[in-house]
Amino acid sequence: MPAADIKRLLAEKPAALGLSVPGMPIGSPGMEVEGQPADAYTVWLFQSSGQRTPFAKLGG
Template sequence: MKPLHTYLRFPALIVFLLFLTACSESENHATKSATIATLDVYKSRTCQCCQQWVHHMEDVGFDTKTHHPSDLNRIKNDYGIAPEFQSCHTAVTSNGYVFEGHIPARFVQQFLENPPDDAIGLSVPGMPAGSPGMEMGDRFTPYKVWLLKKDGSADVFASVNSRDQQ
């Protein structure tokens, strides 16, 4: 008859490997849920597409605080967002960068990793079908993400021509 420790080696190895797997999954989850930045989001209380955009941002790691000001246009004007670049909601970081409209999270992340010196933020004017928060079945309208500059001008930051580019 074999000693007891011979029979316990294999189950002990299995338990050890399960422990390592559980630890690595927890570490990966922690990495995914780390906060990228906190966004103060100004929107109408009744706007559901804005709320869906907030969920989109939270899903990738942004922390959000939603506000429902009585004069949303004043917020946009205070942050220097020209009327032609306005949309239904405005998000602002703690250091004052603005993100207007249904901007995909990946472009907000890209901007925050290396913000241009002369920029105030990004904008997706209007409410393009298929953009984050504006999902409408299979409908998709190509759109541009605009880089808003301190002098009031704007340049194309990204062109989004398909859903998978978001």
């Protein structure tokens, strides 16, 4: 997950448990593959209620 999203979470301090990027999408930090285009992926916010909502949409 991009550091910018973690910084945004810490700055905004929503009532949430944390962020997740499931599935190790190509092009996410640490998952870059030379010669392969980045996947589109979503950074999910897990709320204290147990619901998840999109926090950021990246790549693609």
